[in-house]
Amino acid sequence: MKVAVMGAGAVGCFYGGMLARAGHDVVLIGRPQHVDAIAREGLRLEAQQFDERIGAPHLTAGTEASAISGAQLVLFCVKSTDTESAGASIKPFLGADTLVLTLQNGVDNADRLRGVIANDVAAAVVYVATEMAGPGHVRHHGRGELVIEPSRSSESVAHALIAAGVPTEISPNVRGALWAKLIVNCAYNALSAITQLPYGRLVQGAGVNAVMQDVFDECVAVAQADGVTLPPEIHGAIERIAQTMPGQYSSTAQDVARGKRSEIDHLNGYVVQRGAALGVKTPANRLLQTLVRLVEDKAHGAI
Incomplete structure (x- = not known):
């Protein structure tokens, strides 16, 4: 199978590297510094069970969307803020039968992408802790499961992922699973970003658990008002994250540390937006969104 990874950051490099x-023949489409490093030395995939360099002929890298040509599967891993623009950039190079699998934070990316391209688009819920440790070097901290929305090609893609060592399941309630992950992200991401603390240390702070509970309650209220069926295990998910990934910094924290704009408007900000539309008050989520945006604006000289 030929696979293209659009937006080859930590998540895309991990799953592309595993395939x-x-x-499988994988092309990573990413930033020049990563592409150059991979062209020289291959992708270093530092997983928990192995540390290997993966390169040609099975793994190559490029900076242009045209590298997608001929791919049967596209792992769509760009930031939520770039969904429409990245979708438009790959549209001319997609084959009629290419499956585009969205591996993104947030709950509405697949729907937004369907508004841009005519291809089969399936949402996936990603449970993995990764980071880019340097150009062409992805470090895996834990987990790696995928939950995929049913589509014409989902079953064959799931089999390929499982054979590649990626635990994968197809679920009819991906929307509920996406919301469950969103709720965990809303509880952790902003607080980790503001404090620059990993999850295990973050939850030791005075009052943190109460704030997380406030965020959780608001998110659940919005989800229920929006007709979302949440998985029953959502109630213990927040506590488990700190236990299973104590050394992990949130993706929002990693963005803030690098001086990049984060996806906060598609996390806590999305809950605020949907809450306003549905008549559900979300003061805790609004505060966290505002604080992260203030940190970002300060770093960019906007205030």
């Missing part, structure tokens, strides 16, 4: 390691 290439299993013998």
Whole structure:
């Protein structure tokens, strides 16, 4: 199978690397510094069970969307803020039968992408802790499961992922699973970003658990008002994250640390937006969104 990864950051490099390691032909589309490093030395995939460099012929990299040509599967891993623009950039190079699998934070990316391209689009819920440790170097901290929305090609893609060592399941309630992940992200991401603390240390702070509970309650209220069926295990998910990934910094924290704009408007900000539309008050989420945006604006000289 030929696979293209659009937006080859930590998540895209991990899953692309796993598929290439299993013998699929993978092209990573990312930033020049990563592409150059991969062209020189291959992708370093530092996982929990192995530390390998993966390169040609099964793994290559480029900076242009045209590299997608001929791919049967596209792992769409761009930031939520770039969904429409990235979708438009790949549209001319997609084959009629190409499946585009969205591996993104937030709950509405697949729907937004369907408004841009005519291809089969399936949402995936991603449960993995990764970071880019340097150009062409992805470090895996834990987990790696995918939950995929049913589509014409989902079953064959799931089999390929499982064979590549990626636990994968197809679920008819991906919307509920996306919301469950959104709720966890809303509880952790902003607080980790503001404090620049990993999850395990973050939850030791005085009052943190109460704030997380406030965020959780607001998110659940919005989800229920929006007709979302949440999985029953959502109630213990927040506590488990700190236990299973104590050293992990949120993606929002990583963006803030690098001086980049984060996806906060598609996390806590999305809950605020949907809450306003549905008549559900979300003061805790609004405060966290505002604080992260203030940190970002300060770093960019906007205030």
